[in-house]
Each structure stands twice: as C-alpha cells, then as structure tokens.
Amino acid sequence: MPIHEVSLIRPENLHTQEQLVVDGVDVSGHWSTFIESRAVTDYNEALEEEIAALPGGEYVHRCWQCGSCTNSCTVNAINPDFNPRYWIYLIRMGMESELLRDKDIIWQCVSCNKCTYACPRDVVPEGVMKALSHWMELKGHVKKSPSMVFDEVFSEQVFARGKIEEGRVMQRFFKRTGQDLNQPWLIEMVKRMLRHLPVTMLAKLGLATFVAPSTRDWSRARAAIEEYVHEQEHKRRRALGLDGLIEAATRDAGPAAGEGARS
C-alpha cells in the first residue's frame, strides 16, 4: 500500500513496553514493539463481485490504491476512520471481517463527489461507498441507516407523485426514525422563517402540507418505476446469494429437468 494512513495491523495487536530490558539490552519504548500475529481465515472471495453487482460499485476493480479519494474526502477530514481507499482495498482483498469493524460509519459519505473528481482511475469511489452501505444492509450486518431511511421516504414520494414537498418528507423522516419534531433549534428555525412572511405565503405553505404537489398523469410513469424497482431489488438479492427461495427453486428444477430429458 503506497500510503500508510491506516494498515491491516490492528492497534490492539501492537505491543510496546515503556520500560523493558531483555538479556541486558535496554529495549524500552519503540525498540520493544512487536506485532501479535493473527491468522485471517474468513476471506470472502466473492466480495469484489458482490460490490460490483450493486449500483455504484461497478468500477471498484479499477482501483490502484493511490489514496486520492481519502486525501480529498470531506468526511475523512472530520473523522480519520472514514477511509474510502482502505475500504476499497479490503473489498478487493475480500477481507469482510475487517470491513465490518467500520460498518457503523460507512453510510456517512456525504456524496460531495470530491473523490470521484480526484480519482485517476474512474473508480467512482462515491458510488462504491453507496454500494458498500447497501451491501451492509442487504447482508444484515447493520440496520437501515438514517440516510437510507431518508432516501426511501424521499423516493417513495417522488415515485408516487412525481414531486416532493419538503415539509412532508421531513415529518415522515422524523416519524420513521423516531425523532421528536419538538427540538429547540428546529422551533427557532421555523420562528425565524415565519418572522417576515406575509399571511398569504403562510397560508400557501400550510396548504402544501395538506395538498401535496404532484405531476399530472403520473400513474403510468409510477407503474413503470415501481416495476423497475421491484425487478432491480430481485436482481441484487440474487447477486448477493440472498434469495434462498429462488436458489432452492433453481436447484430443484435442475435435476428434475434433467431426468425429464433422459426419460
């Protein structure tokens, strides 16, 4: 790995004695550092393909580990554990257990696209982060992230009506994530928002929360989108080997069909 902002050596496996004399030689501090050995036996050799099967992860194989993504990352600047380069390395190596150590922060990618802008290999690291978050959820390693809940609340409205209304999205998101709308900063914000607004505008805003804006003649588009979403979900679960029923069905159908051909 050309850059060493993080390595596979787990910090807890590094041992250093502040004071240590071995056979009369003073090896205090760094001189005494040793790395506890460990064996990795749980490689997931299909990991790279699984990520590549999810939208956004298609180009993960292109990475040559230059580290431009991590170097430019907005989230890495406030949390050094958020490390796209390292995660892409782990995906390509199939080191699932190492990835799972960071499972609770991967969803925090803000999609600023600085990594995609900087990447010399067109890996689209932003897409890989989204694919990896999806993978974590589909495999049941994490529960749905707040970000995913928000994406779903938002997309449901777009698919249903063609348009969204922000107040409604916000209310449903708070409800679905069990958050209280009654937060002091939120109340203060609404107060400041209403401060100078004329009554007609207020009435319009209030009305929008009852009568949702929508695109006319949307029903056919809605049906087409819903059908597509369903089809894609099915495809993804299958790529990750999650559709037990489908697998069982194909397995059962296999030999039976063979027998039929023979007889």
Place this chain on the structure above:
Amino acid sequence: MSDTRAKYQKVAYYPGCALEGTAHSYNRSTQAVGKALGLDLVEVKNWNCCGAMEVKNIDPKLQTYLSSRVMSIAASEMKMDVVMAPCNGCYHNLKKAEYDLAHDPDSAEVVDRLSKKAGHATYAAGQVETIHALDWIKHGIGEDGLRKRLRGSLKGLKVANYYGCMYTRPRHIFPEKDQGPGSESTSKPHYMDDLLAVAGADNVEFPLKTACCGGAHTLSDSDTSTRLVLNLLRAAEASGAEVIATECPTCHSGLEMHQVRAEKKFGQATRVKIVYFTQLLGLALGLSPKQVGVHENISDSIGFFKEKGIA
C-alpha cells in the same frame, strides 16, 4: 449577438421541487432578475422531480430516467433548445443524465423502456442543452449588458461566493467547463464572482467555494452537517465576508438551518448573512428586498441591507 447569447434569450425554466418550497425566494428572485434583464423564462410543462440526492441511492438509472423526462418535455413537447435550472441538484442531475445517455447504453435502454411505458417521447442525448442560472445570466446578458442595466450597487458589500459541490463535480459531466479563458473552472469557479463584481460587490478571497455543506445528510446526520456548515460560516467570516452568496437551495437552506442549529445546540453563533446570488443581483438592478424575497430567508438580512444603503 453571438449564437449562445441568442439561444439564452428564451429558455425552458426548470425550477424543481425546492424552489416551490423552502427555496421560494430563489424562484422569486431568479424570475425577477430575468424580467429586469429582459430574458424570457418558459416553465417546463408538468415537470417532475429530477431525483435530487436521494433517488440515485435507490437506483442511479431511475434518477437518469426522472431527469430525462424533464428534458424530453422541454425538447419534444415545448421544442426548446435550452433548459435552465437554478438548483445545483437539478442542474447536476440533468447534466449527469445527459452524460450517461450519451455514454452508457444500459442507461439509454432503461430510459427508453421506462419512457415508453410512461407514455412520453424518449429523450435522446443532445436534444437540449442544460445550463445553470449562472450560465444563463453570464452568457445570456453578459457583464457589459448587466452593467448597463444596473440601478443600484452592492458597493462596499463584502461577499463570499459559495458554489457548493454539484455545480462542478464530477468534472466529466460538465464538458463545457475547464475550456480555457471565458469558460467556467471546476476547481476555482468564478461566474458568480464575475457577475457580483459587476454589480459592485467586494468579493473576498474565500477558500471554501466548492467545499461541502453536508446537504445530503442535513437531517440524517445533522451533527456532521452542522460541523461542515460551521466550518464554512467561520471561514467566510475569517475571510472578511458579511454575506455568503449561494446558488443552490440545498446549500442555502443547509447553511441557514445549521447556522441556527450551531447556535442553539452548541452555543456557536455566527453573524454572516446568507443570500441567493440572484437576490443580490436583483437589489443591484433596483428591485426591492421584497421583490427578490429577502423577507423569505431565515437568515435575516433586511435591516443589514438597509443599513448598508443597498436596499
């Protein structure tokens, strides 16, 4: 009149969902500025959401479809050549759809299938040109044209120009940018700086022009967003700015919201005002604060503009 200028005199206008809600003042000021400059806007008929930052996380090709429908209406039903979107999110998504449809046969296939089922013409790459409100004013009227129409001035107003993420990244979806003198830069954008400078503003050296406000997670990871926004607000103040000029409803409402949140939740108060660049241009064109919707902003700047003698 150059070809580009002629083409931008009358464009299809795609306001998007945010401009009908929290960013109503951006809608109002964009239309008011267009009128004052004599540029025509024809709203895209029966438009839909472009997919924003969210639909791509359900499925990127659905976002491509949603954005393509908007361009399809502008091209096939309205016979327009240019779609202007003031929202960075809409602008970005239309540009991305344009790129994907030209370069990725799978995307084109999905868009064709969904368009047929939905019962409208399939959008083909190249039918329309998507531009931002900045392109529209910069090339539709030009700096000299703008100067001629000024009725006031932003003289003495210290402005940090904030472009956000979606206007310049990733580079490959904006083939017209980074084309040398006169074109927009993706690493150091300047169109907003150029226009506000003509209007008399004193643009400060703001190093975070294209930094991220955390808009995608403004509600789902609010603490991260507050940190990112606070960093922007502080940097603007440290650069000597009194005002941050915005060009994106997500950035704008994110800055306003997390300015309040930083103050109320973490006791970190900042004073810099947040206004849309179209509001500032409108004031310089002699429009009243109300005509450009300054009263609709959460960040209260009416008194400040009066004090400065701008409004």
